[in-house]
Amino acid sequence: MQTLSDSAVLDLWERGTRLHSLDRGLMVLTAAFPENSGNAPADWSLGRRNSALAEWHSAMFGPTLEAWIACPQCGERLEFQMDVQSLIAREERSADERVEVRGRLFRLPTSRDLACVAAESDSAVAPLRLLESCCLDADGTEHWSEQDLEEVGDRLAGADPLAETRLEFRCPACAAKWNEPLDLVDFLWAEMDAQAKRLLREVHTLASAYGWTEPEILRLSGARRSYYLRMVLE
Numbered sequence: 022m023q024t025l026s027d028s029a030v031l032d033l034w035e036r037g038t039r040l041h042s043l044d045r046g047l048m049v050l051t052a053a054f055p056e057n058s059g060n061a062p063a064d065w066s067l068g069r070r071n072s073a074l075a076e077w078h079s080a081m082f083g084p085t086l087e088a089w090i091a092c093p094q095c096g097e098r099l100e101f102q103m104d105v106q107s108l109i110a111r112e113e114r115s116a117d118e119r120v121e122v123r124g125r126l127f128r129l130p131t132s133r134d135l136a137c138v139a140a141e142s143d144s145a146v147a148p149l150r151l152l153e154s155c156c157l158d159a160d161g162t163e164h165w166s167e168q169d170l171e172e173v174g175d176r177l178a179g180a181d182p183l184a185e186t187r188l189e190f191r192c193p194a195c196a197a198k199w200n201e202p203l204d205l206v207d208f209l210w211a212e213m214d215a216q217a218k219r220l221l222r223e224v225h226t227l228a229s230a231y232g233w234t235e236p237e238i239l240r241l242s243g244a245r246r247s248y249y250l251r252m253v254l255e
């Protein structure tokens with residue numbers, strides 16, 4: 022894994038603003054884990070993807086994820102914190118892990134599978150499409166019942182526990198309780214967005230004061246840059 026320079030963060034942010042959240046996650050992983058180029062992040066299990074995103078978040082922005090969420094009932098803004106270290110896998114899971122359910126073999130879902138399902142407009146059909154795309158020996162004659170879907174879903178979740186982390190919330194204003202899946206890419210992207218905009222503001226301030234170019238300003242160490250900024254803003 023590698024951390025990125027300020028100028029690489031700006032490049033990535035610029036490319037990512039136009040992308041779907043799934044593609045943003047893959048773009049970040051491709052930049053952060055270049056040694057894995059033989060095995061594209063799109064084909065990693067979702068647990069491996071999330072663990073890698075958490076590891077990179079920790080290296081780039083620190084181990085604490087600070088975020089907020091709006092109460093679905095009254096709109097109250099709930100701030101919360103979590104330690105992303107708890108989302109980093111203790112043991113490497115093999116990408117070709119298989120789960121057998123009712124005589125059929127399934128592989129773990131990947132970002133590529135999610136991307137195929139994301140285009141499915143019927144939310145009731147999406148889980149079925151996901152199951153079909155992960156079934157290794159389907160012959161097109163299967164009829165999957167609700168119960169089959171649930172069983173396959175439970176077994177795949179058990180085989181790849183970091184694929185989905187659900188967060189529990191309780192609103193202090195209206196006492197509503199709910200849970201929802203943690204979307205690490207969204208939180209990571211919020212950090213990237215804040216950092217990119219801070220960098221652009223710094224470049225603007227220093228370029229206006231000294232006439233330096235963007236690459237010259239981004240090449241300064243953080244300590245020097247903040248020292249110059251303080252002198253300009255004093």
Ligand SMILES: [Zn+2]
Pocket residue numbers: 092093094095096097192193194195196197
């Ligand atoms: Zn509420």
